[in-house]
Amino acid sequence: MDRKTATIQDVARVAGVSTATVSRTLSKPSVVAKSTREAVLDAVAETGYRVNATASNLRRQRTGTVIVLLPNLANPFFSQILAGLASVLTPAQFGMLIADTQSGPDPEERLRHYLTSGQADGLILLDGTLSPEALAIPGRPPVVLACEWLGQDLPSVRVENEKGAALAVGHLARLGHRRIGHVTGPRGNVLTETRLEGFRSALGNLGLPLREDWVVEGDFSMDSGAAAGRAWLTMQDRPTALFLSSDEMAVGFLGEVQRAGVLVPEDVSIVGFDNIEIAQHLSPGLTTIRQPRTQIGVRAAELLLAMIETGSLTGPSELIEVEFIRRGSAARPPHEV
Amino acid sequence: MDRKTATIQDVARVAGVSTATVSRTLSKPSVVAKSTREAVLDAVAETGYRVNATASNLRRQRTGTVIVLLPNLANPFFSQILAGLASVLTPAQFGMLIADTQSGPDPEERLRHYLTSGQADGLILLDGTLSPEALAIPGRPPVVLACEWLGQDLPSVRVENEKGAALAVGHLARLGHRRIGHVTGPRGNVLTETRLEGFRSALGNLGLPLREDWVVEGDFSMDSGAAAGRAWLTMQDRPTALFLSSDEMAVGFLGEVQRAGVLVPEDVSIVGFDNIEIAQHLSPGLTTIRQPRTQIGVRAAELLLAMIETGSLTGPSELIEVEFIRRGSAARPPHEV
DNA sequence: ACAAAGAATGTAATCGTTTACAAGAGCGAA
DNA sequence: TTCGCTCTTGTAAACGATTACATTCTTTGT
Numbered sequence: 184m185d186r187k188t189a190t191i192q193d194v195a196r197v198a199g200v201s202t203a204t205v206s207r208t209l210s211k212p213s214v215v216a217k218s219t220r221e222a223v224l225d226a227v228a229e230t231g232y233r234v235n236a237t238a239s240n241l242r243r244q245r246t247g248t249v250i251v252l253l254p255n256l257a258n259p260f261f262s263q264i265l266a267g268l269a270s271v272l273t274p275a276q277f278g279m280l281i282a283d284t285q286s287g288p289d290p291e292e293r294l295r296h297y298l299t300s301g302q303a304d305g306l307i308l309l310d311g312t313l314s315p316e317a318l319a320i321p322g323r324p325p326v327v328l329a330c331e332w333l334g335q336d337l338p339s340v341r342v343e344n345e346k347g348a349a350l351a352v353g354h355l356a357r358l359g360h361r362r363i364g365h366v367t368g369p370r371g372n373v374l375t376e377t378r379l380e381g382f383r384s385a386l387g388n389l390g391l392p393l394r395e396d397w398v399v400e401g402d403f404s405m406d407s408g409a410a411a412g413r414a415w416l417t418m419q420d421r422p423t424a425l426f427l428s429s430d431e432m433a434v435g436f437l438g439e440v441q442r443a444g445v446l447v448p449e450d451v452s453i454v455g456f457d458n459i460e461i462a463q464h465l466s467p468g469l470t471t472i473r474q475p476r477t478q479i480g481v482r483a484a485e486l487l488l489a490m491i492e493t494g495s496l497t498g499p500s501e502l503i504e505v506e507f508i509r510r511g512s513a514a515r516p517p518h519e520v
Numbered sequence: 521m522d523r524k525t526a527t528i529q530d531v532a533r534v535a536g537v538s539t540a541t542v543s544r545t546l547s548k549p550s551v552v553a554k555s556t557r558e559a560v561l562d563a564v565a566e567t568g569y570r571v572n573a574t575a576s577n578l579r580r581q582r583t584g585t586v587i588v589l590l591p592n593l594a595n596p597f598f599s600q601i602l603a604g605l606a607s608v609l610t611p612a613q614f615g616m617l618i619a620d621t622q623s624g625p626d627p628e629e630r631l632r633h634y635l636t637s638g639q640a641d642g643l644i645l646l647d648g649t650l651s652p653e654a655l656a657i658p659g660r661p662p663v664v665l666a667c668e669w670l671g672q673d674l675p676s677v678r679v680e681n682e683k684g685a686a687l688a689v690g691h692l693a694r695l696g697h698r699r700i701g702h703v704t705g706p707r708g709n710v711l712t713e714t715r716l717e718g719f720r721s722a723l724g725n726l727g728l729p730l731r732e733d734w735v736v737e738g739d740f741s742m743d744s745g746a747a748a749g750r751a752w753l754t755m756q757d758r759p760t761a762l763f764l765s766s767d768e769m770a771v772g773f774l775g776e777v778q779r780a781g782v783l784v785p786e787d788v789s790i791v792g793f794d795n796i797e798i799a800q801h802l803s804p805g806l807t808t809i810r811q812p813r814t815q816i817g818v819r820a821a822e823l824l825l826a827m828i829e830t831g832s833l834t835g836p837s838e839l840i841e842v843e844f845i846r847r848g849s850a851a852r853p854p855h856e857v
Numbered sequence: 858a859c860a861a862a863g864a865a866t867g868t869a870a871t872c873g874t875t876t877a878c879a880a881g882a883g884c885g886a887a
Numbered sequence: 888t889t890c891g892c893t894c895t896t897g898t899a900a901a902c903g904a905t906t907a908c909a910t911t912c913t914t915t916g917t
Contacts, residue, residue, distance in 0.1 A: 188638050188659070190902095190903060190904085191903065191904060191905095192903080192904095200866075200867085201866065201867045201868075202867095202903090202904080202905090203866070203867060203868080203869095203905080203906075204865085204866060204867075205904095206904070206905055206906080207865095207866090207905090207906090210905085214864090214865080215865070215866080216864085216865060216866090219865080219866080233636070233637060233638055234903085234904070235578075235638070235902090235903050235904065236583070236639060236904095237574060237577045237578045237583055237902085237903080237904090238578050238872090238902070238903035238904040238905090239903080239904050239905075240574045240872095240904090241572075241574045241575050241578050241871095241872050241873070241874090241902090241903080241904075241905095242871075242872050242903080242904050242905045242906085243872085243904085243905065244872070246573075246574055248615060256599055256600075256602050256603040256606060258599065259596030259599060261599075262593055262595065262596060262598075262599055263593075265593050265618070266593040266620070269593065269618065269619065269620070273619065278585060278615065278617045278639075279617065279618060280615040280616065281602070281606065281616060281618060282606065282610065283603070283606070299568075299570070300570055301525050301570060301572065302573055302615075322525075405797060405798060405801045408801075409801060434798060434801055435801045437801075437803070438800075438801040438802050438803045438805075439801070441803035442803045442804070442805070442848075460742060461742060461771060461798065464742045464745075464746060464771055464772045464774075464775040464776070465775050466774070466775045466778035466779045467779070468775075468779070511779075527872095527873055527874090528873065528874065528875095529873080537896075537897085538896070538897045538898075539873090539874080539875090539897095540875080540876075540896075540897060540898080540899095541895085541896060541897075543874065543875055543876080544875090544876090544895095544896090547875080551894085551895080552895070552896080553894080553895060553896085556895080556896080571873085571874075572872085572873050572874070574872085574873080574874090575872070575873035575874040575875090575902090576873080576874050576875075577874090577902095578872090578873080578874075578875095578902050578903070578904090579873080579874045579875045579876085579901075579902050580874080580875065580876095580902085581902070
C-alpha cells in the first residue's frame, strides 16, 4: 500500500472532499469548516501524506531554494555562518544550495549564472571580491550580502570592521607599541580595504607612524599568514606588533615565527580578527576581534526571507557589533635597546 | 520582452518545432537531426532559455536534491568533504541540502524525517553515531555513509582507520616510546571504536602495555582535547606519547599543555588523525594521519549518484587509503630517569 | 416569503517539462 | 508496386499541487 507516497488525491478520496479542500486545509485552515478540517487531517494522518514540494513549487512559481555563494567552501570561517543561515531557512521550508566562487574559472560568471538560472528564490553572497556590476541583472532574485558589501544601497549584514581594527590598534598602542604593522586580506576585497582603512586612521588618531613596508598583503588563509611570518622574519627593521586581518592568517603567522624560535608575545605581539574556535586553543591564546558569525547568518537569512516574501529587491542593512577579546598573544613590546 | 524567462514553448515556436523536439535536443541530442538540432540551439540562444528545474523534476519524479547530514556544520573537518561532494553533485544538476543532526533535540528523529520526507533523491550521512535501525524505513531513498558506517551491507566510503591507528602507534614505538596513551572520540561512534581497536591491537602486536588509565575519552572537539591535556597534566604516572583520534583534539591538547609550560615534543609526543589544514601551521607541526577528505566526498557522491541512477538501495563500499604525515610533534621520549 | 449576502466546497485550468506512442518520410528489397 | 525497415518529428498525457471562479447551501433583513 505504501508503495508510492500518497498524493493529495488520495487524501481527498479518503476524506471524501476535493483536492482543493485538502490544499486549503493545509495552507489556510481558517477557511474550511471545523468538521471538514478534522476529516482532512485524519485522512492526512492515515495516508501518511506529505506535500510534494516540487509540485507545490512549480505551481507557486518558486523554487524553495536559496543559493549561498561563498569564496571557498573549505574555509572554516564560513561554517558557522552557514549554521546560522540554516537555522532560519530550514524552518521556513527553504533549502540551501551552497556553491563556491573560487572552484571555477570565472567567479563573476558563476554569480551571473546563479542569478539568471532561476534556480533559487534568493541569494546570499559571502564574497565581497565580486564587483557590483555583476548584480546589475534585470529580473534577478533578491540578494543579501553577508560580511561584505558592494554598493551602498544593497541590503547587507556586516560587522563594524573599522571599529574592530581600531580596537586592535588601540589595544596594542595601550600596551606601549609604537611600531605596528598589518597583514591585509586580498586587495580588492571590501573587508580588506575597510580594515586597512580602520588600521590607518587608528594609527593616525593615535599619532603613530604608518610604515607602508609594514603592511603586508595576504589573502586571509593560513598559508598567507605563514608567508607574512617569513616576511616579518626577514625584515631588518621590524614592527613590534601586528594586526592581522583574519585569525587564520594569525595562526599561520604564529606557527611560522614560533618555529623560527621567536617568542610570542615576548618578541612580537599579534592581534587577529574573527575569533575562530582555535583562537583560544593556541599557545599563547590569540587576542582577537570577535565577529558573531552565527548571528550574521541568522540576520542575513531573515533579511532575505523578508525580501522574498514581499518580492522586494531592496531592504535594510544591518550592522553587527564586534567585541575585543583579550588573550595572551599581545603584551608589552620588548624592552627598547 | 525578457520579462519572464523563456519557456520551452517559446523556444519551440522560435525554432519552428514541437516542444518534444526541443526537450530531446537538450537531453538526447543524438536522436534529432543535425539541422533541427542547430535550429533549436539557435533558438535557445536567442531566447535565453534555461530549463525550469522544478518542472523537469516534477515530471521526472525526482527532486534534484541530495541531503547531506552531518553531526555539526560548524566543524571544519567536514567542509572539505562538502567541497568534494559539491564538485560531483553540482555538475550532475543536484543541489545539496545540508543539515546537521546535533542542532535539534533528537538526531535519529531528524534522520527519519529526512528519509520519509521525500525531499531528496538520496542522502549522504556523515554521522556514525546514529543507530542502524534508523535506516530501516520502507521506501527510503538510497543512502551512502561517508567516513562512518553502520551496518556491513550499507554502501559506504571509509578510510583505513585501524591502519591509521597502527601507523601512529608504530611511529611512536619506533621512536622509542613504550608508554603510549590514547584520546578517543565519543563512545559509540564507529570511528572512535575502530581507531581504539586499532590502537589496542597495535600495542599488542608491538608488545607494549595497554594502560586503561591512559585512554581518555574525548569527543573529537578542541575543547575535549584541551580537557584531555588537563587530565594528562594531573596524571602522576604519565604516558610519554599520545595518539589522539582527531587533529582537532590534538590542537586543543597541544595548546593546553604548552600553556602549562610543557614542551612538545621534548616532554610529550603527540600524533593526531585527519591532517586538517592547521596541522602544518602549528608549532611544532602536528604529526598525523592524513585522510583525503575531498576524495571521500567525491567518491561518496559518485556512489550515491550511481544508486540514484539505477534506483538501487545497495552498492559497493569503498576503502580509502590513509597516509602517515611526519612533522615535529612526535620525537624520542624524554631521557629515562 | 424572497432577495441578498456570506460561508463552504467543488471544478478545472495552470505551472513547464518529459516521454510513450503515433505518424510521416525515405529507402531498399522482393 | 508494396512491404517493412529506420530515422525524425509531433501529439498529448502525465507529474502533483494551487487557486480563480463557479456553485451550493445557510442565514438574515425586510
